[in-house]
Amino acid sequence: MTAAQPILTVQGLRCSIAGQQVVEDVTFEMPATGITAVLGRNGVGKTSTLRGILGLIQRRGEVRLDGERIDGLPTHRIVQRGVGYVPEDREIFSKLTVAENLALAERQRAPRREFVAELFPDLVARRDQLAGTLSGGQQQMVSVARALINDNRLLLVDEPTKGLAPKIVTEVTEALRVASETVPILLVEQNLEVVRRLADTAVVIGGGRVIHTGKAQEILDDEDLTRRLLGVHAEAAA
Numbered sequence: 302m303t304a305a306q307p308i309l310t311v312q313g314l315r316c317s318i319a320g321q322q323v324v325e326d327v328t329f330e331m332p333a334t335g336i337t338a339v340l341g342r343n344g345v346g347k348t349s350t351l352r353g354i355l356g357l358i359q360r361r362g363e364v365r366l367d368g369e370r371i372d373g374l375p376t377h378r379i380v381q382r383g384v385g386y387v388p389e390d391r392e393i394f395s396k397l398t399v400a401e402n403l404a405l406a407e408r409q410r411a412p413r414r415e416f417v418a419e420l421f422p423d424l425v426a427r428r429d430q431l432a433g434t435l436s437g438g439q440q441q442m443v444s445v446a447r448a449l450i451n452d453n454r455l456l457l458v459d460e461p462t463k464g465l466a467p468k469i470v471t472e473v474t475e476a477l478r479v480a481s482e483t484v485p486i487l488l489v490e491q492n493l494e495v496v497r498r499l500a501d502t503a504v505v506i507g508g509g510r511v512i513h514t515g516k517a518q519e520i521l522d523d524e525d526l527t528r529r530l531l532g533v534h535a536e537a538a539a
């Protein structure tokens with residue numbers, strides 16, 4: 302039996318912003334199914350790693366999508382190849398309605414409107430509401446829905462539960478779990494209870510490098526390791 306090819310392979314990724322190196326040497330492989338968590342303290346380079354993969358910031362090193370090099374491609378070509386992005390700060394159009402936000406995200410002939418509507422009934426009810434007037438949780442759902450409306454091969458999702466009320470965290474978590482049955486997700490997440498519920502594998506970044514990879518469950522179950530790698534108690538963060 303041969304192991305399935307990783308959907309994403311990152312080898313020696315280095316990124317810089319305005320001449321300043323923010324990712325030193327990130328190397329990892331991501332399986333073609335399920336959710337892979339990217340963990341690490343604030344400022345270690347998690348967001349920059351995602352932005353480097355997408356070519357949004359200057360990068361060097363090898364990035365392969367399903368075995369094919371994408372590190373030489375401009376961002377729009379990477380997106381066309383099926384990489385969706387849910388950025389840390391959501392980046393939805395606040396002066397447009399929910400429906401308009403989703404329509405603008407559609408880039409394929411058969412957008413998955415029904416799938417998204419089933420996943421986020423709240424958004425269907427609010428389709429004519431200006432996105433800027435939604436709650437933080439609803440805005441996050443719009444942002445995730447914008448990525449899911451296309452049939453992507455890989456989703457990069459950056460801190461989707463940040464700043465949300467516990468009930469909404471649960472809703473967003475459940476939506477990501479359902480979504481992950483159709484597309485592999487690389488998830489940056491600081492809420493370790495969410496990581497515990499969603500992630501199969503985890504990649505821990507420290508100081509711009511990968512300092513640990515393994516089963517998410519094993520990392521979270523190991524209190525010493527969690528404290529050493531993340532500087533938190535798994536239970537305290539739950």
Ligand SMILES: Nc1ncnc2c1ncn2[C@@H]1O[C@H](COP(=O)(O)OP(=O)(O)O)[C@@H](O)[C@H]1O
Pocket residue numbers: 318319321323341342343344345346347348349350
């Ligand atoms: N626009 C920017 N200009 C300069 N430095 C930045 C910028 N964005 C991030 N950085 C720096 O890059 C490093 C990694 O940041 P980031 O990738 O956002 O970390 P994380 O997502 O893990 O919190 C940090 O030291 C941060 O200060």
Ligand SMILES: [Mg+2]
Pocket residue numbers: 347348349389
């Ligand atoms: Mg970040």
